[in-house]
Amino acid sequence: MDLKKLVEPESIAVIGVSLTNPFNPANIIYSKNHYHYKARTYGVNPNGGSIYGQKIYTSITEIPDKIDLAVLAIRAELVPAALRECISKGVAGAIIISGGFAEAGRKDLQDEVVKISREHDFPVIGPNCIGIYSHPLIDTSFAQNERLIYTRRGNVSLISQSGGILLDLIIKLTQEGVGIARTVSVGNKAVVDEVELLKYFKNDNRTKVIGMYLEGFNAERGRLFIEEADKLNKPVVMFKSGKTPSGLKAVSSHTASIAGDYMVFSEVLKGSRAMEVETVGEFVSFCEAFSYYPKTAINNNICVISVSGGHGAMAADCCYTAGLNNVAIPSADQDKLRSLLSKNIQAIASLSNPLDLTGSTGDDDIYVTTKFFMDKDYVDCIVLLLLPYVPHLSSDIGARIAQLVMEYKKPIITYMPHVDKYGIFVDGFEANGIPVAHSVSGAITMAKGLARRRL
């Protein structure tokens, strides 16, 4: 199924716009897209008329424009007939926002949707979803703009089985400075599911990272998903819920009794290139790391450079728990590095990993130390723990360190406390292509993500 026009439409029709209730989901979707997004937007209501001075069409077939996407927010029973109208109009695909299908005991209605879709090779998202966010073209969620946050343009696309979780994840990623490409809420995924979307995102130039919230795959779709994910040259990060066993079945083989649904899921993912994460925090960190380093996978040898012994010790613990190796630095290299440091810290810096350059350090020593290890094959990734309380640290540090990433093609991850006051330090890194975590463990979790990935 070709999803391109559905995800990147030039024109949309919102079916179910109310003439009397401005809070009707269809009205929110209509106004939001009409006023704030680029796709040409038309409203449909069988009674016609106008709202906000705009003509409302009695049927999608009456609209004097080619329509790429129809957004249906009407009663479930009316959906099949509306889909047929869309198909006769030559629409490229539909999103069914409405609930009232399989999730509400009306599998028959959902089956009808599937039948219509398959007969006409007509892609359908949903039902029971908030559809697609594809800036600057469309946002079909029925939350008003003032209830959402401004996202950053970026390269992470999301697929979610829950609309509510999807909006949560968008907020968490945005707060962490991660930019969003597109998001799709799949709802009941009667037709278009994760497998179809992976195929679409594979060819979508804006998408470099795919994040997923999943409850479960449809029957036999898990295998196809894994096969697609293994062919895909983009990282897939997945958070799953519904992990708890759903009651014991009497089974006669050991294998069947040991290997419950979640164990199979989790194990099969371990054997694939898709990465399951355990917490939402890990989800955000992995997505952040890959959004900055979408083509990177590393071994697990980490070098931690800190300006505070405590932060270094915390990072070392986090590395241990994450299965990362705080690589040992040969004493000859420690001596060599010491000779390169400024007089301020030469005598007091601790140069075994995690390194503590102390609060007397400044930009030059941090730069020299980082460069020293960028050039060492035994280090796969450098984690910089920087504190703006250190007097000699300047806001130029991010831009200088970023030059090293470009020169040596080795990832650097930074920790810096995230408060508005330090924004210029953080931006110095992020604007120059280096991710900044707001906690030490967040920084190490990013490194864990890069080390988990298999190219």
Add this chain to the structure above:
Amino acid sequence: MKPEVKNILNNSVKSGWVLEPLAKEIIKSYGLAASIFVWAKTMEEVLQGAKKVGYPLVAKIVSEKIIHKSDVGGVVVGVRDNNQMLEVFEKFSKLDGFDGVLLDEMLSGSEVIFGSKNDAQFGVVVMIGIGGTAVEVYKDVALRMAPVTKEIAVAALHSLKGIKLLQGYRGKEVVNLEKLAQAVVKFSDMAYDLKDEVESMDLNPVMCNKDKATVADARIILKTK
């Protein structure tokens, strides 16, 4: 699927699972190594078979009615001689659905389990785990979609916590991991080939030593049609 395998499966549909000696024939046809065994139904066959297998041996009940053999005292390990063998035969012949005795070679080595099942989301998956009967307690297992490549089999084995137990932990015999991984690949090919007929399988234990991985017991549960 080879015709002889199809034949065994067809004949096992009624009970819903494949008797151990027949299950071993199936796994051998897929190139896996099985213990030396004889399926003996009379006293004469038992004594002849024991000569072939050699004492000490393992005697197991063969009965369509008994899938969990140990639970009913249907397994005797370390049968020493003809006298004990005949006693065991006598005892087994009183068990429900008696259809002979399986005389099985005694194997030594580390116990590994191979399993397979049909998963609703991922289709047929194979499981490998360490610990024989304790596998349900420790759940130290890895699962991958069948069929697996050699590379995946090796990585899956190394994902087990207990892999050290197979690598000569504290003087234990080192297991031939190369042969073990090859066996996992063959088993996964078999599980994939049988996916339309078989619901789940246990090869438990697979006895692993420095030379090879040998299947000592096999249970094949068929799909109910």
